[in-house]
Amino acid sequence: MAEKKLMKGNEAIAEAAIRGGCRFYAGYPITPQNEIPEYMSWRLNEVGGHFVQAESEIAAINMVYGSAGAGGRAMTSSSSPGISLKQEGISYICGAELPCVIVNMVRSGPGLGGIQPAQCDYFQAVKGGGHGDYRMLVYAPNSVQECVNLMYDAYDKAEKYRLPVMMLGDGMLGQIMEAVELPPMKDPKTFPKKPWATTGEGIGKTRRIINSLYIVPDELEAMNKKLQKVYDEMAANETMVEEYKLDDAEIVLTAYGTVGRIVKSSVDLLREKGIKAGLIRPITVYPFPKDAFKRVGEMPCVKEIVAVELSTGQYIEDVKLYTECRKPVKFYGRSGGNVMSPEDVVDFVLKEVK
Amino acid sequence: MSIVFQKPKFLTDAPTHYCPGCSHGIVHRLVAEALEAVGAEGHVVGVAPVGCAVFAYNYFNCDMQEAAHGRAPAVATGIKYTNPDNIVFAYQGDGDLASIGLAEIVHAAARGVNITVIFINNAIYGMTGGQMAPTTLLGQKATTCIYGRDAMLNGNPIKVSEMLATLDGPSYVERVSVADVPNIKKAKKAIEKAFRNQAEGKGFSFVEVLCACPTNWHMTPLQAVEYVKGDMTKIFPLGVFKEV
């Protein structure tokens, strides 16, 4: 067994990124993700990579654009207001089909909001926060180990589909410490070649252009269709979901990320009280686990679904959409940086769900 | 028979979309010649801006990235740090560099990142149809200051070279013009030096080029070059502002 290390989510995600091949990081300080740039600033140096403390989130995401376009494994991280600033760059990155990783340790909003944990950037992450028709592969890990596991292979996924991977966490996930097993360092020599990258050799017919500008409508439409095909393929291959005590569940709780973990305890507490509760937790929030949710909607034993989230009701829309409204879906959420306890969810179920 | 004129190998065969009398074509050529002079073949990446030069990726015969508006120095920074042996340049206009992208250029310069930036200053937004630029002269007319730029209403032009020269990061900052042959020759030397500096690892090099935009200035090409030599050069004096 590999050696275990006690790490904060933020530090672990940074180390896993490096072990997964990241050699360029650009970012701008914002709470609660500062351990990521802090860690990267010394660690990337050790492995021959480059760290830049950018002048803004906007500059940082565009440095990532440049690095990814030049064939590097590049990363930026931020928290909600900073991710808003990055949206322009994210849209360009998607338009130019560049693989990279973006971490959002979500804090409460809107505006400057607060610095405590939230999940209020769900729409932004999964419906396309910037302009244009694009999607990303969005992971919502629930533990430090899951952060590491998903992050470790994130560049392989990003490069397979040539799109950004977003790690959607929250302040809790960034700050929590857990023991993790770290995978071995990947050897950059084994990474697939990128014939499209601007590595400097191109001239005449061999030159490469990284670009998202398509002035001719038919060309842009063809590009849009190509992207949609990629997203469909990604949905077919990459969708991930956790199901817990679902087989005989009458009350299905659903949540993603850290909340998915809190709610798992609620399921156990409800079961102790003789209530047949279960959990469905998307690990990818885009692509959304449509089939699994459709099955939940069709399960005869399921009487009611409760969507639990740290926002005023974003995730619930996809829950309703993909269970095709076959079962009533109730909402339980906290916001502003308040976090529910497992007992809060139990109380809600006992009071509001028949 | 000897060859007396030839297209530089770092320009493609694509016809440019630039207007008659526009200086972009001249500067493109000077950049291409400089790339050849420093032996950049096989290890060069350019970054195109948003603005009239947005299609520069079609004209420079090398690997190119198209950046979001104003972000070319950030994109170039990412490219350079990923493949430090490459010659990396950003080619930007005045709206791109001196307005929306001011933070990126100042910090790339302060960081001293070893790239070359060519700054086209024609004192107007060309691509969008002649709006006031951060470098528009006082009194100069634009579609968003139709009576002429008024300092009280519209603020004052930004002198980017002077500003960057105050920083410790840049190794070289010069302002040139391409309004006539003697100036073009000086500009050629400056641009070549800016690339040679990078090849020699000297750090951030910046050349501002005063350029004509007859279309949006509503002048003939001849009037436009006279305007560059006269009014524009008075406000934006030519010369080396920093050399380490």
Added chain:
Amino acid sequence: MERLIVAGFGGQGVLSLGQIIAYASMYENKNVTWLPSYGPEMRGGTANCSVVVDDNPIASPVIATPDTLIAMNKPSLDKFVDKVKSGGLVLVNSSLISEKVKRDDVTVVYVDANAVAHKVGNDKASNLVVLGAYIKYSNLFPKEVMLSTIEKVFAAKPKFIESNKACFMAGYEH
């Protein structure tokens, strides 16, 4: 399963107290989560961390009803004491908290942590004194596990190891 909240002023070492328990848990092959309060609270205000230790994988790291509360100052005691589960354990740093806990359904241990730490000669280690008392009363781990954990955690600052261990033992034998 042990669910512990450690709370106090920023600078009292409440976060590191929790971390030492987290490290010990990891060395003992237990599952553990350490979830800190963060932000402006860290500087001057109150800080706290929630630590969950379990043989099974840990679902919620958020604690509504702690098994144990370690209160290093009065605001922390006031904030959390009513949340401790019936039959739970409350450790009170009596150096800074003069009042007594009014509940009679929990075990309360008063530790004059600052004075003990001062006597041992390491004023900064009042948190380790309380940690010692906590380990004694909770039996979470044998004291040897904690002593070796202190050695590992402070390996980078070797000159503090002995006095930290001494503070821990002073609390343990309290």
